[in-house]
Amino acid sequence: MGEDFPRAFVCGYPVTHSRSPLIHNYWLKSHAIAGSYQRCEVHPENFAEFINSLRGNGYVGGNVTIPHKEVACALLYRKDESAEMIGAANTLWLEDGQLCGSNTDGYGFAANLDERVPDWAEGRTATVLGAGGAARAIVYALQQRGYRDIHIVNRTVSRAQELCDHFGGCTRAHSWDALTDLLVDSKLLVNTTSLGMDGAQTYSVDLDSLPGEAIVTDIVYVPLRTPLLEAAAARGLKTVDGLGMLLHQAVPGFERWFGVRPKVTEELRDIIIEDMEAVH
Ligand code: ATR
Numbered sequence: 001m002g003e004d005f006p007r008a009f010v011c012g013y014p015v016t017h018s019r020s021p022l023i024h025n026y027w028l029k030s031h032a033i034a035g036s037y038q039r040c041e042v043h044p045e046n047f048a049e050f051i052n053s054l055r056g057n058g059y060v061g062g063n064v065t066i067p068h069k070e071v072a073c074a075l076l077y078r079k080d081e082s083a084e085m086i087g088a089a090n091t092l093w094l095e096d097g098q099l100c101g102s103n104t105d106g107y108g109f110a111a112n113l114d115e116r117v118p119d120w121a122e123g124r125t126a127t128v129l130g131a132g133g134a135a136r137a138i139v140y141a142l143q144q145r146g147y148r149d150i151h152i153v154n155r156t157v158s159r160a161q162e163l164c165d166h167f168g169g170c171t172r173a174h175s176w177d178a179l180t181d182l183l184v185d186s187k188l189l190v191n192t193t194s195l196g197m198d199g200a201q202t203y204s205v206d207l208d209s210l211p212g213e214a215i216v217t218d219i220v221y222v223p224l225r226t227p228l229l230e231a232a233a234a235r236g237l238k239t240v241d242g243l244g245m246l247l248h249q250a251v252p253g254f255e256r257w258f259g260v261r262p263k264v265t266e267e268l269r270d271i272i273i274e275d276m277e278a279v280h
Pocket residue numbers: 129130131132133134135154155156157159192193194195201
């Protein structure tokens with residue numbers, strides 16, 4: 001092949017929307033590292049083969065995104081606690097030729113809040129909207145950071161209950177009808193549903209019962225100011241958008257593949273925002 005620098009990838013289907021190449025190539029350039037980070041569109045049928053040929057193709061590791069995260073987790077030789085608990089992997093690397101993996105979504109969520117509202121983890125009660133794959137990463141992060149009462153609110157309550165069965169004692173499943181009552185004691189409200197994404201669905205959540213010191217955050221970052229964040233800001237509550245989670249989740253992978261722990265900078269954030277504006 002003639003290339004002796006580290007190569008990494010993001011693998012998805014489709015993968016054209018992924019902003020990971022922008023993030024990692026920005027860091028490669030700013031640290032003057034001779035390495036590469038490429039998009040790989042891989043059909044689910046070919047995913048196992050892609051994973052089995054990583055070493056032969058000269059990759060040190062990479063990211064996996066929709067729809068491969070769960071299958072990637074199942075193919076790991078060794079996984080860390082985050083991948084184990086979330087049941088999905090987004091960051092892969094080779095160790096002695098063996099495939100290892102982690103899920104850095106929960107880390108990215110927590111690191112974003114650490115940056116924006118340093119005392120966010122001092123709360124006891126959080127309410128999470130949604131019970132899909134994204135919610136698993138958030139509930140994991142909330143448990144890790146000491147939240148002791150985690151309410152999971154979902155349209156399909158049985159899915160919320162599945163998460164509770166998995167994560168245990170401090171989690172409770174609810175329908176949307178319960179939301180107003182649950183918010184009374186919540187220090188943190190997190191949206192993990194696709195509601196509000198790209199303006200596709202309009203919806204409103206009544207935030208009147210949230211305490212004045214509550215924090216509201218959304219993992220949706222297109223648009224950056226989602227209807228939920230707009231409503232929270234209008235009430236004077238602290239808000240944190242989801243773009244920081246995307247940026248922070250990329251940090252551990254870059255460090256592992258390229259040997260430098262990169263920083264999430266305002267300049268990087270602006271690059272992604274510019275790209276989002278160019279697309280819309
Ligand atoms: P992800 O892996 O990104 O979390 P997902 O597994 O498809 O995606 O989950 C999407 C979440 O958004 C679910 O909690 C879903 O609720 P259901 O489990 O009841 O399907 C929620 N969601 C999507 N569209 C919704 C809508 N129109 N109203 C309420 N919840 C919605």
